[in-house]
Amino acid sequence: xxxxxxxxxxxxxxxxxxxxxxxxxxxxxxxxxxxxxxxxxxxxxxxxxxxxxxxxxxxxxxxxxxxxxxxxxxxxxxxxxxxxxxxxxxxxxxxxxxxxxxxxxxxxxxxxxxxxxxxxxxxxxxxxxxxxxxxxxxxxxxxxxxxxxxxxxxxxxxxxxxxxxxxxxxxxxxxxxxxxxxxxxxxxxxxxxxxxxxxxxxxxxxxxxxxxxxxxxxxxxxxxxxxxxxxxxxxxxxxxxxxxxxxxxxxxxxxxxxxxxxxxxxxxxxxxxxxxxxxxxxxxxxxxxxxxxxxxxxxxxxxxxxxxxxxxxxxxxxxxxxxxxxxxxxxxxxxxxxxxxxxxxxxxxxxxxxxxxxxxxxxxxxxxxxxxxxxxxxxxxxxx
Numbered sequence: 001x002x003x004x005x006x007x008x009x010x011x012x013x014x015x016x017x018x019x020x021x022x023x024x025x026x027x028x029x030x031x032x033x034x035x036x037x038x039x040x041x042x043x044x045x046x047x048x049x050x051x052x053x054x055x056x057x058x059x060x061x062x063x064x065x066x067x068x069x070x071x072x073x074x075x076x077x078x079x080x081x082x083x084x085x086x087x088x089x090x091x092x093x094x095x096x097x098x099x100x101x102x103x104x105x106x107x108x109x110x111x112x113x114x115x116x117x118x119x120x121x122x123x124x125x126x127x128x129x130x131x132x133x134x135x136x137x138x139x140x141x142x143x144x145x146x147x148x149x150x151x152x153x154x155x156x157x158x159x160x161x162x163x164x165x166x167x168x169x170x171x172x173x174x175x176x177x178x179x180x181x182x183x184x185x186x187x188x189x190x191x192x193x194x195x196x197x198x199x200x201x202x203x204x205x206x207x208x209x210x211x212x213x214x215x216x217x218x219x220x221x222x223x224x225x226x227x228x229x230x231x232x233x234x235x236x237x238x239x240x241x242x243x244x245x246x247x248x249x250x251x252x253x254x255x256x257x258x259x260x261x262x263x264x265x266x267x268x269x270x271x272x273x274x275x276x277x278x279x280x281x282x283x284x285x286x287x288x289x290x291x292x293x294x295x296x297x298x299x300x301x302x303x304x305x306x307x308x309x310x311x312x313x314x315x316x317x318x319x320x321x322x323x324x325x326x327x328x329x330x331x332x333x334x335x336x337x338x339x340x341x342x343x344x345x346x347x348x349x350x351x352x353x354x355x356x357x358x359x360x361x362x363x364x365x366x367x368x369x370x371x372x373x374x375x376x377x378x379x380x381x382x383x384x
Contacts (some may be wrong), residue, residue, distance in 0.1 A: 017093075023137050039150070040152070044154070048287070053091060055085025079148075112162075115142075115184045162248060165192070191225055199228050231248075234246060246266075282298055
């Protein structure tokens with residue numbers, strides 16, 4: 001097959017796998033692009049932030065229907081693209097193609113699942129073996145993960161990271177000098193950025209061997225990696241760096257998002273009905289040109305849209321799929337009411353101003369999955 005990113009993207013929107021050789025070349029070209037990006041990417045508003053998607057490919061398509069197709073919408077994806085869901089290969093391949101096609105409109109941040117050790121345990125490795133008959137595709141992608149940026153700053157005001165803060169990191173400049181081109185280590189600043197979590201109460205007490213802290217300072221995380229931290233740590237980091245807000249992902253939120261610490265920090269979660277049985281909502285965080293924040297909350301992709309054959313027939317018999325996203329010929333397709341309706345689809349819930357409402361503050365550990373079945377065992381460990 002000749003090299004044509006638009007054709008690859010069209011195939012991937014239909015959930016069609018690319019060949020192993022094409023994926024190898026995609027990863028090599030994307031590494032050449034990413035190596036020129038710093039550890040801290042600078043992004044301008046307006047932009048839409050996406051939290052964990054975990055291989056839930058059809059829900060990723062819902063995100064594009066809700067938030068807009070690239071490149072009409074600028075996106076920052078906050079990590080955890082693979083594992084747990086059934087379509088990690090399709091999901092990460094699509095996002096890599098979009099990044100390579102429109103590098104200034106797609107930013108990919110590294111999450112804790114963009115790791116060789118984690119993906120060998122939680123599904124991505126096995127999926128690559130099943131779909132390609134060997135580990136090569138897994139190797140291409142996990143090598144690429146070493147090049148993903150560690151954080152984003154939006155208009156010098158909003159700091160974005162997958163996990164959280166680190167006791168080793170006091171300034172954003174300290175992140176800029178980290179050696180990110182490697183596997184995520186077991187400890188240290190890089191591990192903390194992808195593993196740490198805020199604690200949802202103003203003060204907290206961690207009993208037993210984990211230690212105790214009543215000030216909301218750093219404490220050892222029950223995850224076994226990274227730290228938990230509170231309001232005072234968040235306030236100091238923002239004050240020292242002249243920032244106004246921290247946005248991160250990494251934790252399941254039953255209502256799709258959380259706002260903590262007097263609106264100093266928020267969590268965005270973008271995998272609805274996580275592991276296909278958690279029953280949670282999801283959201284994307286839309287940041288306007290004035291830096292006002294809106295959480296657009298949505299549920300799982302409708303069942304009829306998950307039918308692979310029906311989706312392929314729709315695209316194959318309708319307008320050229322490339323008319324579904326802006327690019328050559330997009331203006332001509334804009335008059336097509338079918339295409340217009342496809343693009344304008346919105347979530348069932350209205351956008352919620354980020355500063356006006358706190359959701360139910362549900363931490364990962366509050367969800368109790370059914371005790372039976374293999375999927376329950378996976379969900380029970382989703383705090384990883």
